[in-house]
Structure formats: C-alpha cells, structure tokens
Amino acid sequence: MEKEKVFVNFPLSKSTMAAYAQAIFTPVGRGQCCTVIFQPEAGKRKRSKFLVENLNLFKSSLPKDKPVEAYYIDPVDLIRRDSPAYLLLILQTLQSEEKEIPDERLLIQKLKQLFLSKTRKCHLVLFLGKFDEIEFMPGQLAQNLKALWQVDKTSVHFIFLAKREIVLTDEVKKYGELSEAIMQNIYHVPALVDEDVDHIISSTQKKFGARFKPVLKSAIAELGQRHPYLIKIASEIAAQSPGDILDQRLKDIVKMDAQYEFVVRLIRGENPELSISGEKDVIFFGDRPFGSHLTAKEYALLSHFLKNKGVIVTRDEIAEVLWGKNSYEKYSDWAIDQMMSTLRKKLQKAGLGKGLETLKGKGYRFV
Numbered sequence: 001m002e003k004e005k006v007f008v009n010f011p012l013s014k015s016t017m018a019a020y021a022q023a024i025f026t027p028v029g030r031g032q033c034c035t036v037i038f039q040p041e042a043g044k045r046k047r048s049k050f051l052v053e054n055l056n057l058f059k060s061s062l063p064k065d066k067p068v069e070a071y072y073i074d075p076v077d078l079i080r081r082d083s084p085a086y087l088l089l090i091l092q093t094l095q096s097e098e099k100e101i102p103d104e105r106l107l108i109q110k111l112k113q114l115f116l117s118k119t120r121k122c123h124l125v126l127f128l129g130k131f132d133e134i135e136f137m138p139g140q141l142a143q144n145l146k147a148l149w150q151v152d153k154t155s156v157h158f159i160f161l162a163k164r165e166i167v168l169t170d171e172v173k174k175y176g177e178l179s180e181a182i183m184q185n186i187y188h189v190p191a192l193v194d195e196d197v198d199h200i201i202s203s204t205q206k207k208f209g210a211r212f213k214p215v216l217k218s219a220i221a222e223l224g225q226r227h228p229y230l231i232k233i234a235s236e237i238a239a240q241s242p243g244d245i246l247d248q249r250l251k252d253i254v255k256m257d258a259q260y261e262f263v264v265r266l267i268r269g270e271n272p273e274l275s276i277s278g279e280k281d282v283i284f285f286g287d288r289p290f291g292s293h294l295t296a297k298e299y300a301l302l303s304h305f306l307k308n309k310g311v312i313v314t315r316d317e318i319a320e321v322l323w324g325k326n327s328y329e330k331y332s333d334w335a336i337d338q339m340m341s342t343l344r345k346k347l348q349k350a351g352l353g354k355g356l357e358t359l360k361g362k363g364y365r366f367v
Helices: 014-029 044-053 055-061 083-094 104-119 137-149 169-182 194-208 214-224 228-239 247-256 258-267 296-307 315-330 333-349
Strands: 034-037 068-073 123-128 156-162 186-188 274-277 282-285 356-359 363-366
Touching: 014 034, 014 044, 014 055, 014 123, 014 156, 014 194, 044 055, 044 068, 044 123, 044 156, 068 083, 083 104, 083 137, 104 123, 104 137, 137 156, 137 169, 156 169, 194 214, 194 228, 214 228, 214 247, 228 247, 228 258, 247 258, 258 333, 274 296, 282 296, 296 315, 296 333, 296 363, 315 333, 315 363, 333 356
Parallel strands: 034 156, 034 186, 068 123, 123 156
Antiparallel strands: 274 282, 356 363
C-alpha cells in the first residue's frame, strides 16, 4: 500500500529554500556558527522556522557525521526583557516542560548540562530570531551565550538572524567575546528570483481563489521589488480588488497602503518608529504625527504602551487607562479584548502590528 503524500507549503520556491538550507548547514558541517543578514521584513522567521520544522526535506544539506537537532528561539515569547528570561526561553524551547528558574547561575548550569548531553549525540543548532533587535543582548547575555557555545564549539551552532549589518566593526564589538561566533560565517540573503515571485503570487491566488491576468502579475512583480513581504501585500490587495482592476490603478492603491509604505521605508534605511513626546503626549510615526484614525481611548492606550515600551502592561493597568477611577466597577475582560483587538488591527494596517505582543496570563507589551 502506497503512503499518502503529504503536501508541504513551502514559503518560497524549493530551490531557494534548498539554497538557504545549504548556506546554513554547510558551516554547521564544519563545526561553525553562521550570521544571516536579511532585508527588513523579508521573512527570516518564516523561512528559518520552516527549516527547523522540516529538516527531513533538506537531508542533502545536513552534516553526515551525526544527526541535527534544530530549534527556533523566538524573542516574541519572552516573559521579560532580560538575560535570565532569554536563557529560560532557550531552556523551555529545548525542554517544554521546564518551569521558571529565577537564578541566572542555575539556568546557565542547567543549560550547559543539557547542551552537553545533546551534543554527545547530535549537532545542536539554535536559530536566534531577531538577534540584532534584542536590546539587552550586549553584556551579560552575550557572555552567557558564549559560555554555552564553549560547551562544544564544534557541535553547538548559533544561527544569528539579523536585519542589519551587525558584522560591521562598530556593531560587532558590542557583543564582546561572542563576536568570535558571529564572525565565523556571514551570509547575506539574496533578493528573490523570478521563481520565488511566481510562487508567492500563485500561493496568494490559491488562498483567495483569484486569477490574475499576466499584466496584473507584472504589476505585482514590479511593486514587489523582489521582496517577499512587498509581493505578498501587492498580491493580497490585487486578490481582494475587482477582477477587472487595471494595473495602474493597482499600483496607485498599493503605494498608498500603510504597510507597503512602512516596509519600503525600512528597506530604504529610514526605520520609522512610533514615539511619544510633549506634554500633550503627541504620538509620532517617524517624523509625522500618528493616530488620526484612532479613537480617544485607543490613542490613550497606545500612549500608555509607548510610555512603558518593553514593559508588560497588565489588564488592570489597561482598565485604568480606559475607565480611570471607575475601572473597578466598569472592568470587563470582553471590552479589553475588543479594544486590544481593534488597536492591533489598526496598527497592522500601518505595518506596526508586530510591535504589540500578547503574553498569555500576564498582559501585553509594546516593543
């Protein structure tokens, strides 16, 4: 009896994913780490998690001396923004049943033991997501990662995922002794090829049940600039537009889209962020006022998050922002859920939805 074939939804073309696997696991086979530089919003998380979850599809790229265990360390899952929390995240990613260990020395000790036991049998590969965006990384955490790497330098492999040039002299020196691992191998992810552009467009058509005319596909490809997220935005706007939309009209609509504009500005190196200033708590996106599309309560809530950037905001705090002195009487989990959902959707339309994190059982955090 033939085995049932399982359909695998590749994030990009098979050849591009194979090339990415080759770029990662060739250094691993040499007993080294690798720094991977992506364009902003170019899918480093999606691409890397796909590798981690589908190692069997890339057997030809894997080391031959012993098996590979790969994990994606996602800073979005941090319970706090500090070194012990990051170490705990690594421990819980490798052993999901682990509970919180408050002492940093005990965490390091336990991780070293775990790393040692694993590297006796396999290559341990840790994809460190958003590595360059972890604001508390330089210092103690970098030293701790170096200590973990030294458990077995030929079998512990950090894959540093970044979106800017952390390998430049002025940047890499911030990481102290960990810079040795960062500089071992550097891979700049290339722009997409035509096959990838077609893959993303085809995936969008399947998702929405749409069919694009050749002229519309050309417009999407032009708007996409060989960047996966820009292609995705343009494709989805096209899929949700009238079937007879003209290519120039599509271009006009896409270029006005807030998410599209945000990513284009990131690619240009502008890196606009939300900030708050002045006695009246005026919110800015880059150098422009932001929030005309927000209600008064949404604006007040976003202001509170920006004043407490990187800090967990509890539901009780949110209630105080929304209802003031009457928060105890008016408290409603449903209302808070609705408010957070609406605020997140409005931020997403501006390309900022990823900044607002939900921490189950703890609250929310804007990073």
